Amino acid sequence: MYKILVKKQLAPSVKLFEVEAPLIAKKAKPGQFVILRINEDGERIPLTIADFNREKGTITLIFQEVGASTVELGFLKEGDALLDLVGPLGKATHIEKIGTVVCVGGGIGIAPVYPIARGMKEAGNEVISIIGARTEDILIYEQEMAAVSDELIITTDDGSKGLKALVTQPLKELLDSDKTISLVVAIGPVIMMKFVAETTRPYGVPTVVSLNPIMVDGTGMCGGCRVSIGNENKFACVDGPEFDGHKVDFDLLMARQRMYKAHEKQHSDHVAGKGGCKCHSH
Amino acid sequence: MSLSLKRHAMPEQDPKVRAKNFAEVTLGYTEELAQSEAERCLQCKTAPCRKGCPVEIDIPAFIKHIKEGDMDASIAKIKEANGLPAVCGRVCPQEEQCEKYCVLAKKGESVAIGRLERYAADYARIKGETVTSLEYATDAQKVAIVGSGPAGLSAAGDLAKMGYKVTVFEALHLPGGVLMYGIPEFRLPKDEVVQAEINNLRKLGVEVIVNAVIGSTFTIDELLEEEGFDAVFIGTGAGLPYFMDVPGENLNGVYSANEFLTRCNLMKAYRFPQSGTPIHVGKRVAVVGGGNVAMDGARTALRLGAEHVSIVYRRSEKELPARLEEVHHAKEEGIDFQLLTAPTAVLGNKDGWVTGLQCVRMELGEPDASGRRRPIEVPNSEFVLDVDTIIIAIGQGPNPLVQSTTKGLETNRKGNINADAETGATSKPGVFAGGDIVTGAATVILAMGAGKKAAVAIDKYLQEKIDR
Numbered sequence: 001m002y003k004i005l006v007k008k009q010l011a012p013s014v015k016l017f018e019v020e021a022p023l024i025a026k027k028a029k030p031g032q033f034v035i036l037r038i039n040e041d042g043e044r045i046p047l048t049i050a051d052f053n054r055e056k057g058t059i060t061l062i063f064q065e066v067g068a069s070t071v072e073l074g075f076l077k078e079g080d081a082l083l084d085l086v087g088p089l090g091k092a093t094h095i096e097k098i099g100t101v102v103c104v105g106g107g108i109g110i111a112p113v114y115p116i117a118r119g120m121k122e123a124g125n126e127v128i129s130i131i132g133a134r135t136e137d138i139l140i141y142e143q144e145m146a147a148v149s150d151e152l153i154i155t156t157d158d159g160s161k162g163l164k165a166l167v168t169q170p171l172k173e174l175l176d177s178d179k180t181i182s183l184v185v186a187i188g189p190v191i192m193m194k195f196v197a198e199t200t201r202p203y204g205v206p207t208v209v210s211l212n213p214i215m216v217d218g219t220g221m222c223g224g225c226r227v228s229i230g231n232e233n234k235f236a237c238v239d240g241p242e243f244d245g246h247k248v249d250f251d252l253l254m255a256r257q258r259m260y261k262a263h264e265k266q267h268s269d270h271v272a273g274k275g276g277c278k279c280h281s282h
Numbered sequence: 283m284s285l286s287l288k289r290h291a292m293p294e295q296d297p298k299v300r301a302k303n304f305a306e307v308t309l310g311y312t313e314e315l316a317q318s319e320a321e322r323c324l325q326c327k328t329a330p331c332r333k334g335c336p337v338e339i340d341i342p343a344f345i346k347h348i349k350e351g352d353m354d355a356s357i358a359k360i361k362e363a364n365g366l367p368a369v370c371g372r373v374c375p376q377e378e379q380c381e382k383y384c385v386l387a388k389k390g391e392s393v394a395i396g397r398l399e400r401y402a403a404d405y406a407r408i409k410g411e412t413v414t415s416l417e418y419a420t421d422a423q424k425v426a427i428v429g430s431g432p433a434g435l436s437a438a439g440d441l442a443k444m445g446y447k448v449t450v451f452e453a454l455h456l457p458g459g460v461l462m463y464g465i466p467e468f469r470l471p472k473d474e475v476v477q478a479e480i481n482n483l484r485k486l487g488v489e490v491i492v493n494a495v496i497g498s499t500f501t502i503d504e505l506l507e508e509e510g511f512d513a514v515f516i517g518t519g520a521g522l523p524y525f526m527d528v529p530g531e532n533l534n535g536v537y538s539a540n541e542f543l544t545r546c547n548l549m550k551a552y553r554f555p556q557s558g559t560p561i562h563v564g565k566r567v568a569v570v571g572g573g574n575v576a577m578d579g580a581r582t583a584l585r586l587g588a589e590h591v592s593i594v595y596r597r598s599e600k601e602l603p604a605r606l607e608e609v610h611h612a613k614e615e616g617i618d619f620q621l622l623t624a625p626t627a628v629l630g631n632k633d634g635w636v637t638g639l640q641c642v643r644m645e646l647g648e649p650d651a652s653g654r655r656r657p658i659e660v661p662n663s664e665f666v667l668d669v670d671t672i673i674i675a676i677g678q679g680p681n682p683l684v685q686s687t688t689k690g691l692e693t694n695r696k697g698n699i700n701a702d703a704e705t706g707a708t709s710k711p712g713v714f715a716g717g718d719i720v721t722g723a724a725t726v727i728l729a730m731g732a733g734k735k736a737a738v739a740i741d742k743y744l745q746e747k748i749d750r
Contacts, residue, residue, distance in 0.1 A: 023494075023499055023500075024499070027498065027499065037455055041550075041553075041556060041557045041558055042558050043549065043557075043558035043559040043560075044455075044549070044559070068555075068558065069558050072558075083455075084455040084492070084493050085493060086453065086454075086455070086493040086494070086495060086499075087495070087498070087499070088498055088499075089495065089498065216541060216544050216545060216549065216559070217453070217454060217463075217544060219453050219454075219495060219521070219681065219683060220521065220522055220681050220682070220683065221463075221521040221522070221523070221540055221544065221681065222523065222538060222540050222541035222544050222545075223523040223525065223538040223540060223541055224537070224538075224541045226525075226532060228532060233525065233531075233532070238682075238683065252532055252634075255534060255633070255634030256532065256534060256634070258534070258633075258634070259534045259562065260560045260562070263554065263555075263560035263562075264560075266554070266555045266560075267554070267555045267558060267560065269555070270555035270556065271555075
């Protein structure tokens with residue numbers, strides 16, 4: 001069992017768990033993910049590792065309550081435990097000193113960008129981070145990102161914080177400036193990653209994105225997470241999750257993510273029926 | 283008493299009923315049927331049947347015990363050679379192995395050895411087996427088993443009985459490998475049979491660690507150098523699904539058989555939404571392939587509520603690699619067989635969902651490298667199968683996770699680990715391998731046979747290590 005030592009609410013429907021998992025903490029690297037199960041009936045939920053502490057033997061997971069399983073995950077309290085937790089899975093981010101790296105995080109994607117930005121900074125790079133959210137309330141990890149970035153640019157869709165813009169706007173300004181950008185790393189909603197890749201493409205700046213397709217085992221066994229990279233099928237779980245953003249078929253990924261839309265409501269009703277739903281209790 | 287040329291039929295669920303449930307199809311012999319079937323065994327001194335058994339069970343001896351009504355002695359005899367008899371009695375291709383060599387098979391039907399093995403195993407389990415935990419020497423050497431499928435479990439059981447401290451590492455959240463994720467509940471009950479057999483190993487003193495991905499959580503080198511293991515056995519199986527490489531294969535509604543079966547078997551998607559893992563089954567399903575996995579996929583789709591399920595196979599019925607019994611059961615349940623048919627493209631709609639499988643008809647030409655007649659496309663024979671779900675069951679390759687993280691471990695062109703056929707020894711000292719990771723996708727019992735041979739070789743290796 002994997003005990004939840006710390007639970008925090010980062011934003012409405014965004015929660016953070018610090019989980020006791022010494023074996024995973026020992027090995028985890030930026031860019032990798034874990035798969036967890038809440039209970040015997042639980043599905044296998046993949047989550048990118050937001051942070052790890054090798055001394056304490058813990059990993060940090062940040063998740064948005066978007067479906068029945070993540071809502072149920074959010075019901076767990078400090079002191080509760082996850083039934084299953086496996087990892088680290090996937091390939092780690094390739095971190096080296098290359099110059100100036102722009103780290104772009106959108107919404108919940110800011111969490112997995114954080115250890116990459118930190119790693120890039122520690123490797124001696126200049127790190128410029130752009131983080132964006134729909135509105136100020138749901139912007140997470142601002143201070144953490146500021147601490148590991150030479151420059152932090154914030155965007156919100158409604159202008160409640162930072163620039164009233166999408167993340168691509170300041171990114172384009174950076175690309176147009178005198179600065180030589182060596183690498184862009186972008187993690188967020190698929191549509192955001194698609195437009196980041198389209199923004200950098202004309203400039204020929206290498207752009208790494210982290211994909212989160214539906215997956216089951218996470219070890220290369222089911223092929224459910226197959227993504228098309230330069231017209232070749234790859235398994236996000238073992239070949240990724242990071243890929244060359246200029247080669248990813250984002251439209252296919254978005255279509256595949258809708259596979260179980262119809263099932264989602266049925267599952268949500270079931271989870272709510274278990275008495276876990278707090279929506280009407282206050 | 284005259285000897286019957288026909289074996290005793292095993293009671294089964296009615297095809298119409300069972301096509302709607304996940305309970306086991308075959309119900310097993312009663313005591314009376316088992317004893318009556320055991321009577322048919324001629325107790326040949328030469329025991330040709332044993333030749334056909336990859337783990338060399340003393341078949342005449344265990345059958346004799348059933349005949350005499352001494353079921354405890356019977357199961358004890360089987361367990362001398364086979365740690366998972368309830369599994370093997372159900373899923374071994376006995377008709378290709380022990381039963382093929384039975385003297386009775388020359389004139390009529392062989393003794394139903396598999397059914398008798400299952401009977402003895404089920405008898406013991408239902409009665410409540412007592413497994414006494416083994417005593418280990420304080421300085422017992424440690425062996426790590428990577429993968430808890432048939433190869434790993436068989437090696438683990440044998441090594442434990444030899445006095446080694448055995449730890450089995452499994453990447454998924456439940457042990458059993460293909461016995462859990464691949465073979466369906468209706469052929470091999472998960473809780474009653476698979477987990478019960480694994481629990482017997484635990485009682486022997488075998489430690490099972492789940493959620494441990496070797497190659498990541500630990501590497502093979504770390505197991506040997508830091509975790510204190512004296513030898514490692516790799517039995518990671520054939521877990522990497524092959525796709526057809528035709529257009530449209532990434533449309534929603536196209537599954538690898540591995541994914542479809544894992545969702546249903548391991549994740550219990552047939553109980554959705556009680557179980558959190560969903561599965562998509564349309565009204566009309568095509569399963570591409572002709573092996574046991576294809577039959578499992580087709581019969582699973584039917585049980586999940588599909589109205590029409592077709593097997594699409596490019597050769598003829600004679601070449602179907604699946605066991606006859608599986609093909610027979612599938613037909614009884616109403617599975618349609620589109621033989622001499624090869625898919626050329628998956629068709630879809632604008633929302634990205636499958637709407638059909640475009641195929642061509644085939645005819646058989648000259649034999650190919652496998653000795654089977656090569657299928658050749660019939661000109662202008664294109665047609666579209668009206669389906670909304672497609673399950674691809676055309677084989678699996680080796681998962682590269684262990685090989686790619688282990689220095690000095692040689693593999694072949696296909697990525698399988700090079701290992702000695704008799705000992706399982708690999709190019710890396712102290713590291714042995716067996717089962718599908720070495721041979722490519724094969725059967726449960728061949729993997730168990732490889733696990734047994736490796737256990738003997740590991741014992742020899744560790745003895746020599748002490749002597750040195």
